[in-house]
Amino acid sequence: MGIIRKTASIDLLLNEFEQESNAISAVDLIKRLDKQINKTTIYRVLDKLEDDGVLHSFLGFNGVKWYAKCKGCTKSVHKDFHPHFQCLSCGTVDCLHIHVEIPEIPNREVLFSQLLIQGKCETCAV
């Protein structure tokens, strides 16, 4: 279940996502807010914000969890599915608001898919 009470931890975390347009890893948030919020709380608040359709999560290329703001999702309807991009030079991760067509696969039912693209971002590309 999502967030019920407005607390300081929630404000601090939401603020990080206001300041930043890119995705932020849970590990990085723990570092950034080290002195202010306990890591258990960070994981729990992120989880709740995801339930509420405020954030969405995905795994980066080495398996760590990243979070980014949702566009137009609600507690009941999560519709903001899209690929993610990880820059191999600077490490930046962000959402790609493009549609990639997943082909039909014979005899299989496709329910979800996650696409992680790696390469060089705007600033790092030659």
Place this chain on the structure above:
Amino acid sequence: MGIIRKTASIDLLLNEFEQESNAISAVDLIKRLDKQINKTTIYRVLDKLEDDGVLHSFLGFNGVKWYAKCKGCTKSVHKDFHPHFQCLSCGTVDCLHIHVEIPEIPNREVLFSQLLIQGKCETCAV
């Protein structure tokens, strides 16, 4: 660097992949070969087999590492890139030998991509 000496551990691991057409997770291999090979050795041999173009690896939806046989890769040329499929009912993971077109992204250089599709496999689909 890849494998230099043929050892019992390598034979045991390769045998697992002979018996199985699907991908196998590192965790599962450690369980299967518990009495026969140390887990450190398993991770190290898998790593070398990947270097040699015998196996390739990818992360499942929860971030654990999976391995599957390569088709036509060598130590110097790794060309067997493709999406993977994870069945939400039975947990089976396998390689999809299909091509999914990754669109151009303005101002970014796409180098790699990994696509993990989730759904129901042949046996589990209704």
Place this chain on the structure above:
DNA sequence: AAATTTATTCAAACTAAGTTGCATTAATAA
């Protein structure tokens, strides 16, 4: 405004996947 309820927080201990260092074993070459 105080009391009560209940959600949230923190610290500490724990888990699971994977890695590292080093002594020992065993393939292969000499």
Place this chain on the structure above:
DNA sequence: TTATTAATGCAACTTAGTTTGAATAAATTT
């Protein structure tokens, strides 16, 4: 057959994330 050196096993470690239960803070009731 001996010497060389890759491969292995073991234990300890790392990192990301989870669980626990008591303490605290927010919301609601009185």
